Ligand SMILES: Nc1ncnc2c1ncn2[C@@H]1O[C@H](COP(=O)(O)OP(=O)(O)OP(=O)(O)O)[C@@H](O)[C@H]1O
């Protein structure tokens with residue numbers, strides 16, 4: 084595997100204006116993505132995990148310029164993607180494709196499968212029809228669909244097959260980065276396994292890079308090379324798959340991992356469940372200190388007054404917690 | 416001793432445009448007092464239909480019990496009057512659903528909704544019922560229950576709404592609680608709290624739990640016994656630990672090994688997931704006299720397509736409907 088960085092995100096910020104209590108009051112902001120930084124190496128998979136509303140999707144959308152970032156940088160293969168003009172960004176965006184959760188609503192029901200897969204080529208390139216046809220044929224084979232299925236409409240496919248069409252469409256422009264936002268969450272487990280195997284095979288064959296968002300930590304563990312854990316718009320821990328699963332450092336990461344129900348008896352017996360009662364704070368009215376302090380089992384005074392920064396504690400394993408020292412030992 | 420709930424040779428037919436099909440095809444199982452059992456399988460295999468039939472809530476005109484019996488505490492439910500079934504639903508068997516928002520009434524506060532159930536069930540005064548609603552919210556660990564009791568459902572998070580649903584279910588002091596994918600829409604940390612809550616409740620009240628889920632990990636954590644459903648039929652039944660250790664039906668084996676589980680330690684290398692090829696058959700293929708899993712099975716022989724396999728019992732309590740169960 085190369086060591087070349089394909090995507091580097093620096094201090095990314097997305098905020099939404101929200102009105103509280105009506106009237107003419109000044110708008111306040113919800114910082115959905117707050118000072119987020121991470122890197123993805125070419126050919127690897129970065130997973131983003133975190134609870135609902137923690138900012139995973141918004142981060143992905145901002146990386147692809149589908150929502151506007153008010154601060155920060157996205158470096159894509161050496162170009163400063165967010166500062167490109169519209170035309171240049173349209174071309175660069177072809178190098179970045181999405182696969183969404185819902186295989187039902189993300190495909191245009193009036194188009195045939197073959198048209199859906201060809202569409203990104205139509206809008207981007209100057210290829211002739213024969214070339215496009217060849218690419219579409221190849222894509223159908225690559226994702227495991229039969230040639231005669233090209234003429235069918237989305238409703239004539241099963242959920243897993245629809246997800247295959249979505250993958251073929253995403254591959255059409257030969258992207259470097261594919262963003263999978265809960266791409267297998269709506270599928271039954273058996274079909275999910277088929278799609279996960281396909282994604283990993285395509286990654287190996289085409290040297291694809293994935294930004295993989297999922298709430299299923301078993302799936303994440305299987306798919307990723309590194310992980311960013313988000314909590315309330317922040318990355319609270321970022322490291323390799325081995326670091327995160329075998330030596331979680333942030334109390335939220337530990338709680339998250341301990342909550343996953345497991346078929347493995349040894350794991351069930353070895354894991355002490357770390358309960359985090361209560362709810363996250365109001366995202367529009369954030370507390371002064373650590374955003375996790377009100378639920379954190381080991382919070383100290385400093386946690387309620389100072390906001391911990393994300394810092395490297397051990398060879399690239401980064402964590403944002405006051406109680407993790409240079410020894411990289413979990414405070415729990 | 417008579418089991419609390421006994422389902423025998425149950426057949427439920429659904430009428431669709433394509434004709435009449437058995438969504439539940441000759442299902443038998445028992446549930447003891449204080450026991451917890453899980454139903455697993457892919458969507459469309461009849462898990463929810465089983466629950467709805469026990470509750471007497473099959474979709475009207477579309478679904479009907481064609482044959483078989485469901486007895487609760489010795490009483491036959493398939494022939495019970497609608498009034499009697501309502502009575503049982505209010506008092507003895509409660510159900511919580513996947514999406515708590517659709518089962519709560521948006522225009523009443525959660526306190527009003529819990530108190531109403533308490534009043535109907537225990538005939539308490541308004542004031543006493545309200546106080547008990549606060550106690551129940553506290554019991555399901557809603558912080559500041561006294562304040563939150565006057566909230567409307569939309570003012571609560573998904574996890575809190577699911578806890579309100581559990582509070583309502585508990586208000587009836589049911590003997591059986593049926594939970595249909597109760598945590599699918601929730602974050603794992605919230606799911607862990609809901610599971611804890613259900614286990615506590617079971618310990619305290621001695622209620623039995625039927626949980627429907629697609630997550631084997633959840634089964635391992637919540638149930639003593641499990642039933643694997645496939646295309647309206649029971650594929651396998653038995654003690655959870657034993658089935659996970661050694662499944663006796665190829666479908667169960669597939670369900671367990673196709674999922675990437677988190678094991679006690681994560682190793683560097685990863686293998687491709689075992690695939691169960693294909694998908695669940697459509698309703699119009701249900702009910703045929705053959706193994707309905709045959710088209711996806713890697714052990715299939717001619718016998719499997721010629722005749723429906725009977726259930727084979729094993730000494731440890733496992734039962735599997737596969738011609739080659741001993742060899743799995
Ligand atoms: N268009 C918008 N306008 C206002 N607020 C928004 C908008 N989009 C997202 N948000 C808010 O931003 C925060 C982050 O949302 P986001 O969808 O990124 O979370 P997520 O981690 O993807 O959650 P999930 O797991 O539920 O998909 C949430 O508080 C959300 O309510």
Ligand code: SF4
Pocket residue numbers: 333334335373374375376377379380381382383386391403404405406414
């Ligand atoms: S900074 Fe303090 S409150 Fe935040 S996670 Fe670390 S210990 Fe807990």
Ligand SMILES: [Mg+2]
Pocket residue numbers: 139140141264
């Ligand atoms: Mg999202």
